[in-house]
Structure formats: C-alpha cells, structure tokens
Amino acid sequence: MKKSISAAIEENEPILLIDNLSFTYEEPIMDLADWYDEEVATSHTLTATRGMAPAELFDEELPKSQTSTAENEMTLKDISFSVEAGELILITGESGCGKTTLLQIINGIIPEFSNGRIEGDVLFRGESIIGIPVDRRGTLIGSVFQNPRSQFFNVLVKDELRFGCENLNLPVDVIEKRVSMLVKEFQMESYLERNLFHLSGGEKQKVACLSVAAMQPPIMLYDEPSSNLDAAGMRSLAQLMQVFKLAGVTQLVAEHRLSYVSGLVDRVIVMKDGKIEENFSGDRLRSLSVEQLRQMGLRSSRAVQPPATDHPLVIRSPIEQKNRTGTQDIDPEDLYIESLEMTYSKAAQPLLRIKDYCFKGNRIHALVAGNGVGKSTLLRSIAGLEKRAKGYVHYRGQRYKLKQMSRFCSVVFQDVNRQLLTDSVYNELLLSLEESDMSLKEKDELIILLAKRLELDHFLDAHPFSLSGGQKQRLAFATTLLMNQPILILDEPTSGLDLKHMVIMAEILAEYAKNHLVLLATHDQELLRMLGAEIHELINE
Template structure:
C-alpha cells in the first residue's frame, strides 16, 4: 500500500515546480498511470514514492508519505532498494557498470545475495525480457531503446514489490514499445504495484487500473480504465493529452509496413539540396601507427554508417526513422561533425564543406539534452547559442516554447520536458543552416509537441534544412515533408510523406 496524504513540496531554489495538497492511495498490485503536461508534478510524485524526495532532492516538504508501512522521511534509501525499483526517463543516469551483464546483476550483488541466487535471477530476467541478444555488450554501444531494456532488467532482478517507470517509452521504437508493454503485463501478472509517468498513452490503455491527471502540481482528475478508454479525442485535447487510439495509417507505417522489404523509389527531384558525401563511420577502433586510416567505400559492409551520397531538400523538414539501434543518432552526430573520424563532406549552395566548417553550419539537439546544458539559467542558455546576444529575441523564443517564468531557473532544476524545450530554444537561437533534432518530443506533452512541430515548420519556411529523428508518428504528421528510413546504418528509402 502506498499512501500520500496532504503533501506539499517545493524544490529548493525553484518557485514554480512542486506539489500542492496532493493525496493519493495506491493499492497493492494496482497499475497507476500519472499523466499531464510537462512539469505538472508527475516525476515529483514518483520521487516521493522511491524516497529521492526528501533524501536526495531537497526542498520544503509537508504531509506524509508511507510505502509498505515505511515512513519515507524516516527510511534510508538503501532500505528501500528491495521494495521500490525505478526505471528513470534517462536510463544512463542509473547505470553503474560498463557492460550489460554487469548492469543486470549490479543491484543483486550490491545487496549481498549469494552467487547462485544472482545467477538464477539473471537467467530468469534475461529469459522473461528476451534479452539474449544484448548480453556481453558494452552499455556505451547500445541505442537508447536497448539501454531502456537493460534498465528494466536491472530493476526486475531485484524483484521489488513496487516498480516505478518515468517516461519509459520516450526513446523506444514501435516494436520496442510493444516489448515494453509485454514486460509491464508480466509484472502486473506477478502482482507488482506499478506506477507509470507517461505522455504516450495508447499502449497503456489496456494495462492501467487507474489514471491520475495532474495540473500545476495538483491532482485534478482520476479515471478508471473504462472511463479513460472512452475519452474522446476532443476531451483528450482539452486536457492536453496525446491520443489513446492512433490512426490506422500510423499503425501501418510504424507497425511494420514502414520497414517492409518492398522497394521504395527515392524522391530527389527538389531544386535546392544539401548533398552529403562520404559518410563512413565505425565505432571499432582502427589500427594505425602515425596517421589515422581514412574511411572509404571499400569494405563499407563493416561500417556502422555507410552512406556514399545522399541529397536532402533545403527548406524542408525530413523525418529520420528506423528501429532502435539502426544508427539514427550516429548519423546525426556524423552529419554535424561530432564524430571526428567520419570523413563526411557537405555540398551547400555550390560550396563544399568539411572538417570544422561543418560545425559552423550545423546545430544538433541531442537525445540526452543534459549533455548540452551549460549555464545557470534558461535565459543564459539561449543567449549562449547566439552569435550576438539578443535578449528580446531570446525571451520571445522562451515564451513560444512555454518556458516564460523560468528564465532565471537553473536548467537542471527543470523537468525532462522543460529541459528538452530549453535545448530546442538554444537550437533556434543558434540560427545555423542545418538543424538536427534527436527525439525532440521525448518527454513532451501533446500541446508542447504541437508547438515544437509548428516551430520546425517555421524553420523550414525560413530556408533552414531540418532533420528530425523521431519515433513519434504524431510529430511526423505535424511537420515532416519527407521521410528517410535508416536500417543498419544504410538508407533503406527516402520519400515524400
């Protein structure tokens, strides 16, 4: 049993985020979905349950939180480890090992289980979650979705009574979301109490027992499963929630047809284009004595990315799609010059660009935006990206992306969705010719996803070349004119939407 009674919480150093008079009871074996706009308090509730508040995140807390007859304020985090397991929005933040096998068993080793029991639990979890293909791999070589699976396995191996998932589908492709759904179903069948904070709703509608809707740090509505499933599209939009039922075209595209082996004709008839040449890259270290060997088309089958030539339309938004691990993030990193061993060249307006010149033409919003937030305020972060500071324009961008009031807030004090929007603000302020977005709607609610889609369209209308890697069919329908599918680091097809 989880009992939250009359809780008020205010993060230290923040006036906006927090909870206000929140009361919530969760029965043993119940599956609860927490939903609402970014920054509404979903993650804060999960931190109350797993003890990160007040033991890690400091602030003003009143009211009481009881988990399995334990007063959270009086219980040390290590005493909660076997009771509450958490899969965070960014799985990298909870990794302690460097390889998949070590990460799966880390928790069980840390609490001192016998070696035989550790091996038994590992085998059981690997079989249950179908992780055989990910064993004996470096965590650094995994895609975002694959890391999420390992994070689920490491939590599952501890066999906690309560499992918390914070935006678990944010980095997953369609197939991986289906696998995640099966994992949650198995946990549910085993009697686990499950709390899920999520924006994508369609895959959970048959699993949840109750849905809790938050707004500005307050619980304003609750639905049971049947009530929630019967909400109309208009009602969901009023609450700012994403669809419960996806259109048939999304199911066809992302459910399998998009990746079918049938041939697709590439549409490269656009007038103005950015031409990419010689994009060859591998993560495997190369043997060299004095000089690094230049990658070429020879033995291209050994490369993680192998694209000899590709034309992309200028002044348009191209959606980059593909399975987890297909090479989408690596493609973007190579294109913007972050992978120094990649010999890529760009032809733009009859100018050939390579090396450091590419860094001046491109700007990338990373999948994990924590790696590119450097300053002590949102406004300073946006101003940092400008060639010449323009406070008025910076504040306009901040307001457009729903961050007004957070100008002086430290970026690390923001929710995941708010951090994402801060990074997008910085990209817009940079005014680069080629703008790359890696999962820009990860952690965003429906309203802010529409705002981001509209901004990407506006950028294209201003002549910018925009490439957006995404698993969100809603975002594609909002802003993409072209689709590029990547498979095993190769272009499978390029076509109009």
C-alpha cells in the same frame, strides 16, 4: 502508532498511500548523471555547436522582463491518493506539472539528493517511508529514471543486469536464474557483452528496466520510460509491465505517451500545476475519443499508424557503388551525401556506409528506424560531431569534409542535459546569440518572445537543472533556434513533451523549414503525423 511493514504486510490495506503531500524546492535538483559526466559536458561535442560566451556578455545591465523562478516555489500541493497492491497507475499531465517530483519523493531521491520542504507523508503498508534509510527503501521500490544513464554503475550490459541483485546479497544461482529469464524473454542475448555507453538511447532504457526488474521489488516506478523507445521497444516494455502486473507488482508510470500502456492501466491521475486535477479509471481512459483526450491536453490512448516511407536510406551501401555527383539534380540548399562511413573501433564492418544520398533543402526530413540502427550516429556524423565518421558532403555549392559541417548545424541532442551550460534559463538562451551583431536590447526582446512561445518565460531566472524534463527539452530547442543555423538537427526532440508543447514545436518547425533544412530522428508517430515530414527509413542491408 504506525505499524511496522512486517506486521502490516498481510493486512487488507493500500500498499501505498500518499497522504496530503506537498513539496517546495529550496535549491535546483541536479541530474545524477552530471556527477560523472562533467568532462563530456565540456568536450568538443558541445563547443562545436555552442561556444562559451565571454564573461562580459553576462555582466552588463540587461533590460530583462520580470520573471519568476522555479526554485523556492511549491512544486506539489496537497497530493492525496491510495494505490492497491497490483494496480498500475498512470500519472500524466503537462511538462512541469510535478510527475517526476512525486516519483522522486516516493523513491527517496528527494530529499536525499536535493533540499526542500516536505509536508504530508508517504506510507507503505501503513508505515512512513520518507525517513527510512535509502538502502531499505530500495528493497521496496524499484525505479526506472527518465535518463537511464543516471542509474548505470557498470560498463557491460551483463554486469548492469546483475548489479541490483548483487547489492541485495542474493545467492549467485538466484541472480543467474532471474537474469537468464529476463534475457531470454526480452531477447537480450546479443547485448550481454556490449558496452552500455555504446548503446542507443532506447537500448539503454531497456537495460535500465530489466536491471530493476531483476530485483523484483513490490513497487515499480517509471519516469517517462518510453521516451526513447521505438514501437518494438514500447511493446516489449508493455510486455514487461504485463508480466509484473500478473505477478502482483504495483506500478506507477509517469508518461505522456499513452498508447502502449493504456490497455494495462487501472487508474489515471492527471496532474496540473502540482495538483491532482482528475483521478479516473482505466476503463474511462480507454473509452475517451482522441478529441476528448486532446481537450484534456493528453495524447492518444490508441496506437497511431506510422506514415508511409518516402525514401529508403540504405546505411550500408555496396563498396562498388558509384557516386552520381555530376548527374544528381542538386540545388544549393540541398544537403548531398557523396560518401559517409563510420566504423566503431574493433568492429568487423562499418555501422554506416552511405553514398549518393540527398536531403532536399527547405524541408523537414525525418529519420525512422528501430533502436540501435544508427539514427543518432548518422545525425552526429552529418553535424560534423562524430570523429570516427569520414566522408564528404555537398552543400551550398561547395564540397566539405564531414568535420567541417559543424559550422552550418545546430543540434538538439537526445540527452539535452549534455548541452545546458549556464546558471539560468535566460543566460542559456543568451549564450546562443553570442555571435549575433544584435544589440543587447534586441537580444533580450528576441529571447523573451521565443520564451513566451515555448512557455519558458516564467523560468528565465531559474537554473536549467531545476526544470522538468519536458521544460529542458524546450529550452534546448529554443537555444538551437536562436542560433539560426541553416541546418537544424534534432534527435528525439519530443522526448518528455506533452501534447500541447509537441504541437507548439511542430508549428515552429514548419515555419523554420520554410528557409532552413530540418533533419530529425524520432520514434514519435504522433509528431510525424503533425509534421508532414519526408520520411527516410534507415535500412540495414
């Protein structure tokens, strides 16, 4: 008979035991954010870049290749390991290897929000927690999701930071003490009154981490927590993990970016195809060279120095600054910003006021800056998707209002869940070719060729929401490539990508930029080193 948690808590045994765990999906798991984001998913933001295909496009007999589906296949296979109290375990491996699925079984999202067959067990201090109520499991395990929007329940930051503790029925003074300590330690004072949905991706991730931290669970799970964080944000995240570690909190971190967390890791679990391929100490991780890690398919465990800035981009130019349209050496394929201004409602001053700035054509341009400076907003404005942005750009010898630029741009958004519209990977790719004059056979051949290169060919029949985060990222990237627009815009394109697929993406971008303009925003220094892009640092003056 298994012991109760209260009886076992003092005994010297692993705090967490994964016992011969296997799992098979029986239907695609949907992103929780989509429950309340359906209206956004059908807004002009999407249709401006990818219109809906006519129904008959999917009804014809297509010469599709044989594919397998991600559904009804075993996702985890005989996973076994134990975790001692206070350990920090790094779980890594290629996209789709099962990292997120493992965490979702531990925290109870599976099977609560998706159907599937679980074999084996998950034990907390000797007691199975797979069958216990979600509210009870929530007092034991805190989770920070890959998509922070999935776990927000409030509008204001201050309310979200308190929300978890309020659900634990903690006294008001205890809640205020916990939240105040975190706010002070992580310099969040200026964020308390801000709207969560006006924050950048990295800022949202930070709020998600701190709202869970305030609950002080004995086990913390993180799913790609650094995916949208800048260097300062990753340092803050590592600081938070260090504080937890000193307090004896057990932490499991599913990550591709290793540098910020490598100094804290006690043990590393490398997964492949749903199985544990390697299990070794943190000391070994820190001793491996960059080349040895690459041979294992892992990113660097050491901080990567950022490349030098090529161009400072002042995002609040003086009002009196004159444009030099007549004197600038502008080629037809260049993107020249004559004027761009974007102001939030009720804001005292514009977030962006850019004048007389040029992105040269047939090159890769990378926007770099800290979280919240305005990279994503600038990309949306250039793509003609930010309704509050006003101004003019010059492209291909013509002068255009910003809102007219959507005809030239394809976009990979920071949250790719907002641009996946169909019921299969194949149809998602086919949708991007709806305006092409190619035959259906030619479309099919092109889709399969690109899917193979991005290693999505085994998932063509799968529902997009059954894919891993990295696989979704590659799918969104593929859809924009198929559109073949002259300007390709990508917002944090390597979020959730492992080393192997980051290299593939970098190679494709280098080829694409030979006759297209590529504009991306990223915090990923490893990607920047691979791309050899022109670096534009956003400066807030």
